[in-house]
Amino acid sequence: MRAVRIHEYGGPEVLRTEEVPMPEPGPGQVLIAAEAVSVGFAQTQMRRNIFPAPMWRPEFPVTLGGDVIGDVVAVGPGVTGIAAGDRVGAFTLHGAYAEYVAVDADTVLPVPAELDAVQATALPAPGPIAMGTMGTAALAAGESVLVHAASGGIGHLAVQLARLAGAGTVIATAGTPEKCAYARSLGADAAVDYSRADWPDAVREATGGRGVDVILDSVGGDVLRQGIGLLAPFGRLVFYGSAGGGLGIPSVSPMELIGMRFLTGFALSAWRSARPDRYRADHDALTEQLLAGTVRQTVHAVLPLEDVGKAHEIIESRAHLGRIVLLTGRGTRTTGRTA
Ligand SMILES: NC(=O)c1ccc[n+]([C@@H]2O[C@H](COP(=O)([O-])OP(=O)(O)OC[C@H]3O[C@@H](n4cnc5c(N)ncnc54)[C@H](OP(=O)(O)O)[C@@H]3O)[C@@H](O)[C@H]2O)c1
Structure with a gap:
């Protein structure tokens, strides 16, 4: 089968399409024939070896991870409740840029036949991350929300989902005026270009001076540090990525939190193992919203699997709105239509 592997860290050019043996599903695993695979920012950090979380220590050659949508074609020993022919999705840390992907069965979720595979790539990680971060913050109806990097793959879903969750003022940040306009078109009440030094003032103003x-x-990085100062009393900041910070995550003094401010974190892998019920419930709710069209995943580009290097280049140039999705070419249920 075809898989895109890296043999060393580096730029997008280290992503090589190769013929490799098909994986065997091990105990507790299923084998998915992939139709669509989505590409996230975190994989660009993994490729460059600047991914900040400790769970990424690969042995080369390695195939990067992502959101996979496809059909189960084989199940390993001990798997129950999933059978060959089931249409499913899964987020995996390794092995996603490939025609066939072996994943742990307990991370696999159903995908209805009527949902386009490109849209469905929002289901395994991006949507549950947007929902899980809001759940971690215990967002209550009427509360204000600030979504950073709001035009990106997860951010643009978070803006829509915050609105649907009954948030009060939804404030977006993004790096250009065009991206800000796009965030407003998704339902943000205010959008602030955080490449401007005075962005915190604009956010505070959008909350009537109260804070978020x-x-x-x-x-x-600095965006996190400045965010702490923007929290209203009892405000909660959920840190879930370091797109701007690289490995330079700032240290935060407890004194910065003493004014009744809460700083916490979110990782999908930890959330999925700690609260599988909530992960599945969020997945099911988002499936309904995608089917009803109340949430849409914007797809910046749909590319063939072997063009994943181009997808990484687009993401690193910060040119994209929403998600970039790869097609393996074996799917029959993908329209390839974009939002
Ligand atoms: N915690 C978890 O479980 C988990 C899982 C997956 C991903 N993540 C994280 O979630 C975040 C969003 O992921 P995504 O795949 O949806 O990515 P994305 O938002 O589509 O792309 C990253 C965005 O970060 C912004 N950005 C800010 N500073 C940047 C910089 N110095 N270089 C490049 N981009 C910069 C860019 O928006 P502007 O140009 O508008 O600034 C860019 O659009 C990432 O930080 C990712 O690592 C977390």
Whole structure:
């Protein structure tokens, strides 16, 4: 089968399409014939070896992870409740840029036949991350939310889902005026270009000077530090990525939190193992919303699997709105239509 592997860390050019043996599903695993695979920012950090979380220590050659949508074609020993022919989705840390992907059966979720595979790539990780960060913050109806990097793959879903969750003022940040306009078109009440030095003033102004109740921070670094100062009393900042911070995650003094501010984190892998019921419930709710069209995943580009290097280049140039999705070419239920 075809798989895209890296043999060393580096730029997008290290992503090589190769013929490799088909994986065997091990005990507790299923084998998915992939139709669509989505590409996230975190994989660009993994490829460059600047991914900040300790669970990424691969042995080369390695195939990067992502959201996979496809059909189960084989099940390993001990798997119950999933059978060959089931249409499913899964997020995996390794092995996703390939025609066939072996994943742990307990991470696999159903995907209805009527949902386009490209849209369905929102289901395994991006949507549950957007929902899980809001759940971690215990977002209450009427509270204000600040979504950083709001035009990105997870951010643009978070803006829509915050609105649907009954948030009060939804404030988006993004790196250009065009991205800000796009975030407003998704339902943000205000959008602030955080490449401007005075962005915190604009956010505070959007809350009438009160500060923000919930901040979803995937940027880190100085943006995180400034965010802490923007929290209203009892405000919660959920850190879940460091797109702007690289490995330079700032240390935060407890004194910065003493004014009744809460700083916490979110990782999908930890959430999925600690609260599988909530992960599945969020997946099911988002499936309904995608089917009803109340949430849409914007797809910046749909590319063939072997063009994943181009997908990484687009993401690193920060040119994208929403998600980039790869097609393996074996799917029959993908329209390839974009939002
Ligand atoms: N915690 C978890 O379980 C988990 C899982 C997957 C992903 N993540 C994280 O979630 C975040 C969003 O992931 P995604 O795949 O949806 O990515 P994305 O938002 O589509 O792309 C990253 C965005 O970060 C912004 N950004 C800010 N500073 C940047 C910089 N120095 N270089 C590049 N981009 C920068 C860019 O928006 P602007 O140009 O508008 O600034 C860019 O659009 C990432 O930080 C990712 O690592 C977390």
